[in-house]
Amino acid sequence: MSTHPLDALSGYLDDDLDVPARAAIDVHLAACEPCRAVLADLTAVRNAATAWRDVETTTPADLWPGIAARLAGPREVASAAAPREAASAPRVAWYQRRWSVGLPELALAATVLAAVGGTLLWPRATTPVPAVEAPAPIIAEADAFDSGEAQATPVNFADAQYDAAVVDLERVLREQRDGLDPRTVVVLERNLRIIDDAIREAREALATDPANALLNAHLAGARQRKLDLLRRAALITEGD
Amino acid sequence: MARAVAGDTAAFERLYRAHVPRILALTRRMAGADRADELTQDVFVRAWQKLALFRGESSLATWLHRMAVNVVIEQFRTLGTARERFLPEGDDVLTRVAAPTVAERGWHAAMDLDVAVNRLPPGARAVFVLHDVEGYKHEEIGTLLGVSVGTSKSQLHRARMSLRGHLTATEAAS
Numbered sequence: 529m530s531t532h533p534l535d536a537l538s539g540y541l542d543d544d545l546d547v548p549a550r551a552a553i554d555v556h557l558a559a560c561e562p563c564r565a566v567l568a569d570l571t572a573v574r575n576a577a578t579a580w581r582d583v584e585t586t587t588p589a590d591l592w593p594g595i596a597a598r599l600a601g602p603r604e605v606a607s608a609a610a611p612r613e614a615a616s617a618p619r620v621a622w623y624q625r626r627w628s629v630g631l632p633e634l635a636l637a638a639t640v641l642a643a644v645g646g647t648l649l650w651p652r653a654t655t656p657v658p659a660v661e662a663p664a665p666i667i668a669e670a671d672a673f674d675s676g677e678a679q680a681t682p683v684n685f686a687d688a689q690y691d692a693a694v695v696d697l698e699r700v701l702r703e704q705r706d707g708l709d710p711r712t713v714v715v716l717e718r719n720l721r722i723i724d725d726a727i728r729e730a731r732e733a734l735a736t737d738p739a740n741a742l743l744n745a746h747l748a749g750a751r752q753r754k755l756d757l758l759r760r761a762a763l764i765t766e767g768d
Numbered sequence: 769m770a771r772a773v774a775g776d777t778a779a780f781e782r783l784y785r786a787h788v789p790r791i792l793a794l795t796r797r798m799a800g801a802d803r804a805d806e807l808t809q810d811v812f813v814r815a816w817q818k819l820a821l822f823r824g825e826s827s828l829a830t831w832l833h834r835m836a837v838n839v840v841i842e843q844f845r846t847l848g849t850a851r852e853r854f855l856p857e858g859d860d861v862l863t864r865v866a867a868p869t870v871a872e873r874g875w876h877a878a879m880d881l882d883v884a885v886n887r888l889p890p891g892a893r894a895v896f897v898l899h900d901v902e903g904y905k906h907e908e909i910g911t912l913l914g915v916s917v918g919t920s921k922s923q924l925h926r927a928r929m930s931l932r933g934h935l936t937a938t939e940a941a942s
């Protein structure tokens with residue numbers, strides 16, 4: 529037990545060792561509690577990374593105007609036709625602009641927005657990693673978080689403006705629901721449910737740990753996604 | 769797609785809207801929030817320039833994803849020396865055998881990951897994100913980063929050990 533085979537534990541975890549090397553690690557692990565603990569930690573880190581993949585970020589700033597301003601340059605192969613609205617795109621939130629995206633694209637956008645089941649839309653860039661269980665939203669394991677920590681500044685959940693906007697948009701959707709493509713409604717409602725679950729779980733976790741900045745950011749992100757999704761949906765119903 | 773290729777920026781904007789959340793998430797993971805916005809813009813400007821070269825052999829999402837990885841890697845190649853890009857091969861991060869375990873703290877580990885990953889040197893960070901988050905193989909990572917497969921494997925291990933140490937410390941301090 530004089531040497532712990534630490535350098536080999538990632539290879540062991542990734543099933544990247546030949547049979548004899550793996551067998552030697554098995555023998556060592558059976559007798560070595562510290563190495564088992566390290567392996568468990570490495571597993572936790574890898575699992576956290578897998579879950580991280582499906583954590584979407586909200587876009588605080590609209591990056592499009594900066595992109596649009598740079599589209600006038602040369603393009604490979606394609607003709608050099610001058611883009612019509614290349615420069616000086618007005619800095620208007622995109623959902624306030626004209627809406628020319630069809631329903632299937634809304635469904636797609638909703639899927640992107642819901643941002644929890646990343647596998648819905650996003651094929652892995654390469655062959656998938658060995659099938660781990662589909663990662664649950666990380667927030668779902670909030671119960672594992674230490675409770676009983678010192679309570680710091682409580683968070684104000686009651687953002688009246690936000691709540692009013694959501695209520696309003698939900699009403700519009702209810703009223704217009706029958707006019708929407710049923711498939712779109714299914715996608716929308718499923719994604720709203722996912723977001724609502726994330727919001728509820730974030731709030732439950734925050735009740736235990738009100739000062740947790742990351743949890744607060746997660747909650748804010750989920751609320752923003754919900755608002756965005758509702759706005760898009762409401763715009764679709766107007767466009768019909 | 770066809771209209772975006774032909775120079776229709778409105779069509780390209782829709783393409784951007786559909787894909788930016790995922791690309792921004794990737795650039796943030798790989799390069800940190802400070803540089804992610806700029807890099808994401810670079811990705812879409814390059815996509816615009818090269819859209820005509822997109823052959824449809826992969827999904828557009830995959831094509832954009834690869835382009836984003838390349839943009840990030842090109843950028844960090846210009847930062848620092850090779851030595852600073854990777855974790856040292858010494859065993860200083862490998863000494864925490866008896867440290868308290870963070871296993872079964874998967875949730876907390878995930879929440880802190882972006883903070884912890886920010887502290888890795890860019891090369892080690894790229895290896896970790898590409899392998900453990902994005903699912904690339906060591907052979908692909910070696911090609912992308914211009915390092916051997918062995919280096920990719922050892923940097924992955926060191927990154928994980930380093931993150932473990934950080935997460936453990938966070939846990940103990942909280």
Ligand SMILES: [Zn+2]
Nearest residue numbers: 532533560563
């Ligand atoms: Zn051991």
